[in-house]
Amino acid sequence: MNQDINRLLMELERSMRAVNHEVINPQIRELTIDEMRPVLCLVANARARYLKALFDLGSSQDTERPTEAQFTELHQLRTEFEELVSGAKALETAIQRGYLDVLPSKR
Numbered sequence: 001m002n003q004d005i006n007r008l009l010m011e012l013e014r015s016m017r018a019v020n021h022e023v024i025n026p027q028i029r030e031l032t033i034d035e036m037r038p039v040l041c042l043v044a045n046a047r048a049r050y051l052k053a054l055f056d057l058g059s060s061q062d063t064e065r066p067t068e069a070q071f072t073e074l075h076q077l078r079t080e081f082e083e084l085v086s087g088a089k090a091l092e093t094a095i096q097r098g099y100l101d102v103l104p105s106k107r
Helices: 001-028 033-060 066-097
Strands: none
Touching: 033 066
């Protein structure tokens, strides 16, 4: 890759970081790990509901195939869980890329 392309890509990355910071950061105040805990708990609780439903389904199953209602509930729980995981990953990416200001821990 030649130098001009490398420079362009580096400038593109800086511009993307700056624009994302300008747009995203004002929407969410400076973060601390304590302020992120409710989001982490939201994801953990969704994971727990999904896994519990799966295990409950397995332990109560006396036929080879769950009912449509059971599949519907499990699908809904999985969709909820996956959506929340995607959101948490988006938050993590925004922090890693410097789109959000993060305050140091008070520990």
